[in-house]
Amino acid sequence: MAKRANGEGSLYKRDDGRWVGAFTYEDPITGTVKRTVVYGKTQAEARAKMRERRARADAGQPVRDSRVTLGDYADRWMGSTLAASARKESTKATYSTLARVHIIGRSIGDTTLDRLKPSDVERFVLDLRDAGKAQATVRQVYTVLRAILDAAVRDGLIARNPAAQVARPGVDRHDARYLTRDEVDRLLAAAEGTRYAPVLELLAFTGMRRGEALALRWDDIDFDARLIRVRGTLGRVGGILLVTDTKTERSRRAIPLSERAARVLRAVGERQAAERVAARDEWRETGFVFTTELGHPVDPRNALRALTRAADRAGLEGVGLHTLRHSAASAMLGTGVPLKAVSDVLGHSSVAITGDVYGHMAPEVQRSALDALAAAYGAE
Known part of the structure; x- marks a missing residue:
């Protein structure tokens, strides 16, 4: 086992040939000291994973994203963050409906937060369009998804919001229909x-x-x-x-x-x-x-x-x-x-x-x- 300098933790090779890296850090949410472990096929891979997690810990972010599914967290979000927000009651009802119909129980809702990527969000938007959803509906669903993931970042479940890295779906502007x-x-x-x-x-x-x-x-x-x-x-x-x-x-x-x-x-x-x-x-x-x-x-x-x-x-x-x-x-x-x-x-x-x-x-x-x-x- 080789100790790393400056408190970076330990890096060693197991008997089965895999490399293991570990270090302790202060949890930004609870303030308690925790230990995290990474694995790699090579020393370089394990070291890179350690550095990534150390950078997240130093930035006050979770060292690893949560494995809770997006659908489960969305359900919690509706009963807590959304319910406590200053949004109009009609808006809360609309957001809840959109989350239940288009996110919870769908493939994206079954994805765990640690595996959700910007490309998954882009695929989700394309699927909505392919299903014939109106442009305004697609935009609203994206808005709800982004709000859910914003809350997940705030709660320390993920380090970054993957939806924030995807352009907000546009809505074609048309001249308003009016009568003479x-x-x-x-x-x-x-x-x-x-x-x-x-x-x-x-x-x-x-x-x-x-x-x-x-x-x-x-x-x-x-x-x-x-x-x-x-x-x-x-x-x-x-x-x-x-x-x-x-x-x-x-x-x-x-x-x-x-x-x-x-x-x-x-x-x-x-x-x-x-x-x-x-x-x-x-x-x-x-x-x-x-x-x-x-x-x-x-x-x-x-x-x-x-x-x-x-x-x-x-x-x-x-x-x-x-x-x-x-x-x-x-x-x-x-x-x-x-x-x-x-x-x-x-x-x-x-x-x-x-x-x-x-x-x-x-x-x-x-x-x-x-x-x-x-x-x-x-x-x-």
Whole structure:
């Protein structure tokens, strides 16, 4: 046995011809002194493994990665790190679903953390694409996987996050689908007389997100100041309808209330008052603006179905969740409303996002701006 200098441990050859290296170190997590052993077919191989582990120990990293499977750790992560995070409840539910469906129980989930390599993550992303998953889904699953492995690094189970060494999957940008003024009129006319027509009208006249509109309570409406205060978003979390925080801090905002939107809301209030009387003891007082006949909050899926049916009747194709929001934004930009003002109304986290999403409006807006500049100088 040959002792190595400077406390590097010991390196020796066994009777079976294999080389063994060992040294003691202080565990960065527990602070206790531990011993680690490596093996190699040659002295050089064993020495290289020792140096690698010593470097990790000196850097405060685990000397070897954990042999727990990714799936087992992901299950623990959902009940601890994810549950304790400051993420919205709806986001936690989405992340948990993505982890259970795409990671736990899959081949990558059966891989132990010490064997997980960047190439495995790349293969995982390719498999998702080959399975026909949408680009946004692939990106979300990658985000969840990276968050799980970030926590594993923090917990001292692995030294490096293999997902962090893989480029985040991209999502192709497309111009937002929007309706012209005539198409919006046709859509609203097709929905007229239905229970969800006021919801669609409010979306068209404010650019609000569907969940934001359905989360509105009467306390959020100030008819005197002509303001709508957006405080949350309604959606399903674990199968239950809940109001959670807005998408971003800037999404929590006040929107000017136009006269037409005010008329819509007053009509909703009158109908709700009549339904409260008709329902008698069955009425549930929730304070929501948009409710069922018994006062319960409206399921966002029902509002989507109403939009889809109205679009079919109006002969409009490709009308989805955000179409009315995009239409409102495009109408504002098309009539010369400054980008910053549109961004504030929409509640985007930055003006840059508004510019990216509605870049297709740039030539028209720029043309209007230059026409206005020419007019200011009296040019013909």
